[in-house]
Amino acid sequence: MENEDLSAKAKSKFSISLRGLSQPMSLKDIAKTWDVCARTVISEYAQQSGGGTFSSKYGSWEDCSTW
DSSP: OOHHHHHHHHHHHHHHHHTTSOSSOOHHHHHHHHHHHHHHHHHHHHHHTTSOOHHHHHOOOOOGGGO
């Protein structure tokens, strides 16, 4: 799977997930939704590629919600 495929898959999950958010959407809710979608796609890719996690390869995630 190419990086472009991961991006497209994350964008698709994000688009579907946004429809489930109540209106009006806050920027924080949108960012959290993107975070969940991106993590899910990366985790699925890692599992399909023989295990491991994003964090074990690239380091830990930063919590940008506290910035």
